[in-house]
Amino acid sequence: MRKLALNDEILLSIQQPARYIGGEFNMVQKDPDKVDIRFAMCFPDVYEIGMSHLGIQILYSMFNDREDIYCERVYSPWMDLDPIMREQNIPLFTLETQEPVKNFDFLGITLQYEMCYTNVLQVLELSQIPLHACERGENDPIVIGGGPCAYNPEPLADFFDLFYIGEGETVYFELMDRYKENRAAGGGRQRFLELAAEIPGIYVPAFYDVTYHEDGTICSFTPNNPHAGETITKQLVVDMDSVGYIEKPLVPYIKVTQDRVVLEIQRGCIRGCRFCQAGDVYRPLREHSLEYLKHYAYDMLKSTGHDEISLSSLSSSDYSQLEGLVNFLIEEFKGKGVNISLPSLRIDAFSLDVMSKVQDIKKSSLTFAPEAGSQRLRDVINKGLTEEVILNGARQAFEAGWNRVKLYFMLGLPTETVEDMEGIALLSEKVAETYYEIPKEQRHGKVQVTASSSFFVPKPFTPFQWARMCTKEEFLERANIVRGKFRQMLNFKSLKYNWHEAELTVLEGILARGDRRVGAVIEAAYKNGAIYDSWSEYFNNDAWMKAFEDCGVPIDFYTTRERSLDEVFPWDFIDAGVSKEFLKREWKRAMEAVVTPNCRGKCSACGALKFGGGVCFETRETTEGTGL
Structure with a gap:
């Protein structure tokens, strides 16, 4: 019988105690004393989000298929439990054995979105693991980062011992085997990191030095350890059927995002x-x-x-x-x-x-993602959808019985004009009009068209990685232009328009294209109280703005600044497959609105x-x- 890390008094005082007690259906149970490696797998968000993530389930199953590895799970404590753990000095623990994460060999943290970065620091601090990799000793876990945000690991470089670039089914076992071999040989933490750096796809930030030009752009990014290569090549599964999947997925006791x-x-x-x-x-x-x-x-x-x-x-x-x-x-x-x-x-x-x-057509809505309101801008982004295709699809859907449609757009895309913005309302109106063009006997009640705008964030390894990003004020101005146009539509009562948070988007853009200097800002923001930034009710923009000011890091350097095609980016040392020359070609074709x-x-x-x-x-x- 496992002894829970939280006593009854604490469990009764917090929301959803099931987030922390484990014991779910299909949870893996092993004897910790009979395994060689203990791996704590972390999703740095609340349990309901983390339990819905496919990658965690795949790695959990894959690791636990090996008898010598016990993979357990840990999630970010919610806002009600966090202060209790700090006040009572309760170290963060795993769900399977309720043991402190600090006692494990590895802490693997998946980085699915930039707005979880302060939660990464929360996990480290509550685990009683030093925040900075350079301060960790022989008894601290090796902290690994992976996932899509690891394709620009630099803003988090100070906090991770290593990053895994690519798909998890490829070289993880080689990494585990080298860990066992090094330990058997009496090697320490530094020696293991050197052995790890020799494995394709493994990046050890401490083994690289960065220098900067006077204008703040990167001058050089070079290895300082002979075991580190100049380029880190992503690892991917070649034959998808050659790797196992999940035989017995974990089944939570409470409702999660994807149940x-x-x-x-x-x-x-x-x-x-x-x-x-x-x-x-x-x-x-x-x-x-x-x-x-x-x-x-x-x-x-x-x-x-x-x-x-x-x-x-x-x-x-x-x-x-x-x-x-x-x-x-x-x-x-x-x-x-x-x-x-x-x-x-x-x-x-x-x-x-x-x-x-x-x-069930009566209960479901259809989702279209035109992304842009005009054909010109759809060509710029290479969306490959014409207005004719969109309206034909809507017409066929309405004839089949649907009467609710969701349309997803982006504002702030490169080369966007007022005409493109207003096109969002015009296209939504045309979709609604299409409903009333079909015979009355084929309609099912009133039509509802909901248009949503996110704000554009340039991401690494895309043709738009060179793009200028809008300011908060520019984003909101564009949303107001679209909203104003919606109010002019004849079918206004059948249309609904909403948009994303502008302040959050600006911050996401900084973290997405940031370099190592942004790490100090993340840490300062966390110490200012920033946490659960992806949750609008907890997002504290003032904490972030103060951090940028205190650290002397200019926001516009990472957002509105124009970038030259020959600039060295923080992620250029990673070979993600698509070449930089291809991305440059696509950037130029975008500026000419040429479709690929x-x-x-x-x-x-x-x-x-x-x-x-x-x-x-x-x-x-x-x-x-x-x-x-």
Whole structure:
């Protein structure tokens, strides 16, 4: 019987005690004394968010498949428990054994979004692990960062011993084996970091020095240790069926954000949207086979009791076996009350046909992502959607019985004009008008079109990494222009418009393209009280602004400053597959509003196929071993 780290008095005084007690269905239990390595896997956000993350579930299953490793979980304590742990000196603990994280060999922290960075410091401080890697001793865990934000690890460089660049199924076991070998040989922390730095995809920040020009841009980024390479190459799974998936997903006792089985059907994307980091860093497109997915879909639904399965990918419509997979799920689970969720579908006749088979049309809404209000700007961002396609999709959806549509846009995109902004309202109006063009007997009540605008953030490894970013005031001015245009629409009562938080977006932009100097700002903001920044009710912009001022770090250097094509970026030492030359070409094509065909149309020589395992869609042949 496990002894809980929190006593009954504390558990009764906080919200959702189930966030901290573990014991969930399918939780792995091992004898800690019979394993060689103990790995604490952390999602630096509240339990309900972290438990919904697919990557954690995959790594949890993968690590625990090895008898010599015990992988346990830890999440950020919520705002009610955080002060209690500090006051009573309770060290942060894992859910599986309730043991302090500071006693583990590794603390792995997934970095899914920039606004979790202060929570990373919360996890370290509550774990009683020194915040700075250079201050940790032999008895402290090795702190590893991974996930999409690790593609620019520099703002967090001071706080991590190493970063894992790429997909977790590739070299993690080699890293664990070197840890065991080093310990058996009597080696210490420094020696292990040197051994780790020799593994492809592993980045040890302490082994690199950065110098700056007088204007603040990077002058040089060079290794200071012979074990460190000049370039860190991302690691990715070549053959998707060669790695295992999740046989028995964890099932929480409380409702979480995604309370369903998640089946990853492919990685990568063929579309080439110029603002999308995931579309670039996860290239090339790699699919699971239909038989692989059938096996895991059946096993996961059987082992969890969930009544919903979500088919996950960046663009589900592009999975070549989607129809066969959906038909299998419909037939296999007919009459068993299993719902099928299909996120990231493009709205076309095929997708609508698939959705009509698996969704309750009366209860669901359709989601379109035009991203921009005009065709010119959609060409700039390489969205690959015309107004005709959007309206035809809406018409087919309305004829099939849907009457609620969500439209997602971005404001602040490069080259955006007032006409582009107002186009958001005009396109939303045209979608609503399309509903009233179909025969009355085919309509189902009133139409509701909800348009949402996020604000554009330039991300590393995208063609827009050179783009200027708007100020908070410019973002809000643009949102007001769009809102004003919506009020002029004839179907105004059927339209709804909302937008993201401008202050939060500016900060995200700084953290996304920041360098090592931003680390001091993160730490200062945390000490000023910043935490749970992605939660609007807790976001404290004043804490951040004071941190920038106190640290002498100018905000506009990272946001509104124009960047030259030959500038050295903080992340340039990482080879993420897509070449910088390709990104420059795409940036120039964007400025000319020239569309680049998707990967099934014509290979654009982005560089990602050099990893092997991708598919050239012109020949349908794999490129493994070709050197392309």
